[in-house]
Amino acid sequence: MKKALFAGLTALIISAPLAAATAFTDAKDAVQYRQAAFQLIRHNMADINEMIKGEVTFDAARVQKRADALVLVTTLPWEAFQVSGTEQGGGDAKADIWQNLDDFLERGEKLAADASLLQTAAQTGDKSEIRKAFGNFARNCKACHDNYKE
Numbered sequence: 001m002k003k004a005l006f007a008g009l010t011a012l013i014i015s016a017p018l019a020a021a022t023a024f025t026d027a028k029d030a031v032q033y034r035q036a037a038f039q040l041i042r043h044n045m046a047d048i049n050e051m052i053k054g055e056v057t058f059d060a061a062r063v064q065k066r067a068d069a070l071v072l073v074t075t076l077p078w079e080a081f082q083v084s085g086t087e088q089g090g091g092d093a094k095a096d097i098w099q100n101l102d103d104f105l106e107r108g109e110k111l112a113a114d115a116s117l118l119q120t121a122a123q124t125g126d127k128s129e130i131r132k133a134f135g136n137f138a139r140n141c142k143a144c145h146d147n148y149k150e
């Protein structure tokens with residue numbers, strides 16, 4: 001009896017923070033969140049791309065700022081794919097994501113890991129290091145989109 005009560009209490013304690021951990025009111029809200037996160041990724045990435053290509057003046061401090069932002073924003077979208085109902089919440093996400101969620105989330109982690117490597121390269125200020133790390137980072141986008149985005 002005591003044991004059951006304890007187990008019940010433990011379950012309550014464990015589940016309470018989980019229920020409070022979501023930032024989303026509903027599935028639609030979660031879809032908006034992940035799309036907004038992808039837009040932030042796109043903006044920060046595009047600026048580095050233009051500097052590497054020489055379309056705008058290369059500025060090591062600006063690359064650093066964008067890479068720092070990418071380290072954070074590349075961790076954001078994935079949580080919003082794990083809210084129940086998000087697979088029906090609109091957006092361009094393919095249903096395959098939820099059939100292969102582990103693979104999808106691993107790709108998300110890889111993107112964030114490559115953003116960290118880009119940040120490390122940015123700290124050197126060396127353009128060829130940055131170009132190499134940027135290329136590795138950028139490859140993740142198309143690879144995932146080809147499989148999982150409409």
Ligand code: HEC
Binds near residue numbers: 038092105141142
């Ligand atoms: C692990 C998979 C994955 C990776 C990696 C990924 N994306 Fe996406 N991306 C998606 C999915 C899925 C969607 C569709 C989201 C939705 O509509 O709900 C999306 C949507 C987008 C959108 C459209 C957002 C909108 O407003 O509708 C942009 C822009 C985008 N991604 C940019 C990028 C860029 C740039 C990268 C690489 C730096 C990247 N993505 C990497 C899976 C990924």
